[in-house]
Structures are given as C-alpha cells and as structure tokens.
Amino acid sequence: MTVLALPREALVAADLQRQSAHWLSAAVTFEDAEEFASAQAWASVEAQTGLPLRRQLGAAVRELVALGREAHALATAARTDASRLPAAARAVQVFRRRYTQVETTLEFFGDAVNSRTSAGLRATLRLLDSLAVQGMAPVLVPAGIPVPPVLCYVDKGLGASILRAGIRLWHPGTVNPVAAIKVVRHNLYRPTSLFHETGHQVAHLTLWTGSVRDAIAGVLVGEPGLARMWEPWASEIAADVFAFLSTGYASVAALYDVVGDARTILRWPLGDPHPVGWLRTRLGCALCRAAGWGAGPWDGLEDAMLAAHPASSADPSVADLLARSAEYLLALAGACLGAPVPALGGRPMASALDPGRVSPAALAALERSAGAGAWTSPHWRRAEGIRLVALAGLREAEDPDHAPAWIERARAWMSSAPPAGG
Template sequence: MSATLAVAAHRVVVDDLERQLAHWLAAASSFADAEEFASPSAWRSVEDEAGLPLRRMLGQLVDELVRQAGLARAVIRSARSDPALVQAAAAAVQQLRRSYTQVETTLEFFGDAVNSRTSVPLGNALRTLDRLATASMRSVLAPVGLRVPPTLTYVDKGLGASILRAGIRLWSPGSVNPVAAIKVVRHNLYRPTSLFHETGHQVAAMTGWVPALRDALSSELVDAPQLASVWSGWASEIAADVFAFAHTGYASISALYDVVGDERAIFRWPIGDPHPIGWLRTRLGVELCRDAWGPGPWDALDAAVVESYPVASAGGALTEVLQGSAARLPRIARACQSTRIPGLGGRPIGSLLPAARVSPSALADLEREAGPALWSSASLREREGIRIVALAGLREAEQPQFAADWAARARNWFHGVAVAG
C-alpha cells in the first residue's frame, strides 16, 4: 500500500472511531437526567432513604461512563497523529460500548422499578410497602447494631416475588446496590406476606442465617443422610419462609400455597432449585403454625393439600423423599425455629420476633382493642402495619366467604383510604 493510501486508510478508521465515540457519548449524556427513566411523580413517591442513595449511585455510574468516554476521546485524538495508537483507540471505543450496555441495564432496571408507580394510589401502596419492608428488617437488625438497608419496592407480573439485595454487585463494574429492590407481584400486592420472605433473604445474607440453618437441618436429619442433604440445600428459601412466618403468621402460609399450589408444579423438583418442593414447603409452614400455637385453621389447609395431592401420585423416588420428609416435618419445624443465628448474637429468630405476636388470638386482640381506628389511624399504620397485614391475610384465609371484602379493605388501606372496621 502506498504512503498516500495508508494515510487515507488511517484517517478513515480514526474518523469512524470518533464518530462512534460521539454516538455513545451522546447516548450516555442522556442518562444524566433520572427522569429519562422514570417520571417525576414516580421518583417523588420513593422514600428519601431509598431514592437519594439510589439517584446518587446512578449519577456516579453516568459520571464514570462520561469520564471513560473522555479518556477514549483522548486516545483517538492521539491516534490521529500516531497510527500505532489506532488499535488502542479502537479498544477504548469497544470498552465504552460494553460499559454503556452495563450502565444502561442498571439504569433501566431501577427506572422500570421506580416507574411502576404509575398512579397516586399505586404509589401510596408501594410507599407503604417500602416502609413495611424496612420495618421488618429493622426489627431484627437494629437490636444487634446492623445497618438497615433502605427498600425500593416495585410491582410486576408473575407468581412469585423476588429481591435484588442491597450490597451486591450490579451489572456495572464497581457499582454496589444501595437498596433492597423487591418485586411484589400484582396478585399479592395487597396481601404482601411475600414481601417479608424477600426481606428475610436480605436479613439472612447479613446475619449468617443460611449456613447456620443448613447445619441445623443436617444435624436434625442425621438419621436420614439423603434427606439431610436435600433439606440443607433448601436452607436459603426456608430461612426466608421462616422470616415471613415470624412477621405474618398463618397468613404467610396460606398465601404461599396460593403461589405453589399449581397441579403442574406442586411436586416439581428441578435440579439445583433452592426452593423446597411445593407440597413439602406448604406442609412445613403448617408445622411452623402447629409448633407455635397447636391446632388451628392451618390443619384444614394441610388436609386439603394431602387430599388434593396424594403423595403416592408423585411416583418413584420422589414419593420416598416426600414420605420420609413428611414424617419428620415436626422435627424440621422445630430446628427452623431454634436455629441460632450468628449475626443475631447466636439467638433464634423467635427471640426477636416471638410467634405469639402474630398468633390468631393476638391478632384478634389487636383487632378488638384498636376497633375501627385500625384501618384509619396513621399511628397504628406506622406502629402495627405488619401485624395489620397479618390480620387481613388471616381473615381472608379463615373466612373465604368474605375474602373479597377483606381484600378490598386491605387494598383501600394500602392506598391510604380510611375504611370502616
């Protein structure tokens, strides 16, 4: 190639790199406005404790992306006069492309989460869920001096809730999630016992609960090594279920069954799935109730599960796992309740969240003593919000003929509408 052609080719490549850079920099610059991703009203509905660190983190990601673009521009400019730097300039542009995608993924996730607050009533409901979620974690983390992460809840489709835990690495290199971002599914938006399952995951990660529970289950099932291996593998989801139970009692069990009680999936056991088999998971919840309070409405649920899905219909080796586990469920439930959690000073969860607080009799006392104010008082909402969720869920489960009324009452309460008792 002649010198003239080489110079021309060099100029074409560098010009194109500069063009690419201009595109990605312009796209990155649009990220600077958080309202590109969520409406102003949606952002206003987010608690300051979550919104401020979240916007700060997102701003830092954008600043770093723009800084990276500036470095790439400098290399491109140097490459104009030094052909040996063209390869480095091309690599800088490629890295900028990848970084843009990672930042975009992070911003879109949180923007979609915030923007799910599509109306004032829904914004009020999610704001209440933010506060309830944070309160559930504060009840166990604050007494032992652990920082309580702020919460951002959002609504989405599907059957089950999920969490992107505070403190984990995000898609963008170097970015750490500043909030517990919890998806609440629409069918359980106003019966959100699963919210406390998800905050249970956050608490478990911060306190060493899962390894402790894994050891407790292995020890309790030492007489059945295969079952010990199975149950210890489910420890992370069981700990979260126990946390939800500790906060909302039987309501969490009946709501759980509505999620897992799919005839196509209740015996499903995918390889590596951390969730217990739905049939066992529901019945373990029943045993938690029995262990705490003896007989109750959960017995009818247990009978319905066994009648609707006879264990023999599971077939093969799965039947043996179900039968062997069912015979040991009372022991497993006690092990779950008595596990000493390292981050809680070696105390079991019940020492900080006594099951008696959410027993049917205790919730009935709350309902009677508060009267109509239970559904309208701002101070009761603040002080007893989690138990109000537990009460509404309990009544909906106990009184199916009035379930629609209880669901409507809970919906109005979450929207901030005063309702009659």
C-alpha cells in the same frame, strides 16, 4: 506523530470517531434521571432510599461520560496520528461495553421506580418500603447492623424476588445501596412475600442461613438421603421462617397460592433452591403447630392440599422422599424456629420476632383493640402495619365467604396510605 498514510487507517479512525460520538451522546442522556422514571415516581421514593440510589447511579453515569469523552478524544486524535489508532480502538470497545452495563443498571432501577404509575400504587409501594424496613429492624438493630433502605416495585409473575443491598451491580464497582424487592401484582395487597424477601436480606447479614442448614442436618442426621435433599433448601426455608415470624399463617396461605400449581407442586427439579411445593406448604403448617398455636385454619389447608395433591401422584423417585420427609416436619419446624442467629449472640430469630405476636389469638386481640380505626388511622398504620398485613391475610385465608371483603379492605388501606409521618 505518524500521519495516516493508508486509506484504510483513515477510514477506521473516522469510524471510531463516529462510533464514540454516538455512544457518548447516548450516555449524556443518562444524566437526566427522568429519562428512566417520571419525576412523580422518583418523588414517591423516600429520601433515605432515593438519595443514596441517585448518588450511586449518578456516580456511575459521571464515570461513564468521562470514559466516553476520553475514548472520543483518542478517536479524534487517531485521525491525524496513526500511533493512536490501537488505543482508540480499545477505548471505544471498552466504552461501548461499559455503556451497556450502566444502561442495564439504570434501566433496572428506572423500571422499578417507574412501576409507581398511579397515586394508589405510589402510596402502596411507599408503604411497603416502610414495612420492609420495619420488619428488619427488630433483628438488625440489636445486632448492630445498619438496616438497609428498601425500594419496592411491582411486576408480573408468580413469585417475589430481591436484589439484595450490598451486592455488586452490573456496572463494575457499583454496589447496590438499597434492597430492591419485586412484589408481584397478584400479591400486592397481601404482601407477605415482602417479608420472605427481607428474610433473605436479614439471613445474609446475620449469617443465619448456615445455622438453619445445621438445624435441618441435626433433625435428619439418621436420614442421609433426606438430609441431602433438605439442606440445599436452607436459604429459602430461612426466608419462609422469617415471613412466618413476621406475618403468621397469612404467609403460609399466600405461599400455597404461589406453589399450588398441579403441574409443579410435586416436582423436585434438580438444583432448585426452593423446597418441593408440597413439602414447603406442609412445613409452613408445621410452623404454626411448632409455635404452639394448636388447631387452626392451617389444618384445613393441609388437608385440602393432601386431598388435591396426594404424594402418590408424584414421580415414584420423589414420592418416597415426600412420605419420609412428612414424618420429620414438626421436628424440622421446631429446629428452624430455634436455629441460633450468630449476629444475635446465638439467640434464635424468634427471640427478636416473637411468633406469639402474630398468632390468631394475638391478631384477634389487635382487631378488637383497634376497631374500625385500624384501617384508617395513621397511628395504627405506623404502630402495627405489619401485624395488620398479617390480620388481613389471616381473615382472607380462613373465611372464603368473606375473603373478597378482606381483599378489598386491604387494598383500600394500602393504596390510601399517606406519606410517611402522616
């Protein structure tokens, strides 16, 4: 043992002991999940989502606390043994950095769970958790891929987002056990974006994005300039197609409400993975036609957008690309619908999610058969929840005079949803 002979060494060792005690006491509070979200909020998360999440977070906390205790022991020993000082200094630095990583992970999921601030929001988000899983199952189950649990949360902003299941989290060695999906407030009761985000998860698991990129390249084989523009958008286009196959025209109208800002709809920021809003909206309308639906409200939406935002208003360097792209939209829509899914043996996504089920005609038939009970019956919620989202979104979009009534109907239906199985 080398006794601390220098006052400076003694001061450093004492300070390391103080620092480690501080960070350790903070880390120990992480053992209580209610430090980050209320017991009510945690209780509203389904067991198949909450349990793996709590296990993963709990393991990260236990590892952090063990690391902190080791650092504190080294710092304490360094007060009487100078040879331990370098190791203690390193251990405290490692521990405080790991603390920040674990805290970031816990705060993210705590904020997500704690967004369930009222009984109505808890019911709505729990329903969205269930619908997201239901929406992925027709593709992933036949492919033999486990359907990941979903944790939905509400937040500000214009667009939704996903932290995919299976990716590495901020804390080293921690793999995200759930698909965490942000649903923005303005679309909470018209949640077609939920299926855009689950589309990202499904496309990743089934290796579909590459096929969509190849399908785009095949259409634009004679237009290398357009191909260079469109191919990097494949991931977002795949997610848009998945949302369309899940909720039909409602997803197109909801998308336009997000991208329809006059300041950005005609802009093409370099590196943005999303298509130019003007093209993205028109591609959505083209999907309706490529699905064989003929004329419909998508025609009026497209005409309204073209009148409000003519391509000629874009920067000259972009305007030409927009005009040339317009010639290929129907072919691109058809190619994307027919893009093979490797995990489905090369069958298209539409073989698992038939677009005919969310056509206006099919949704009208659902409306007639379900009647008023569609919006109150647990049976219809369980059996046709996703198509009811599609129906409400379609009716809201196609009839502005009655849109407020449909918005309120959807809100009441979603926020009064009983617990799963009810």
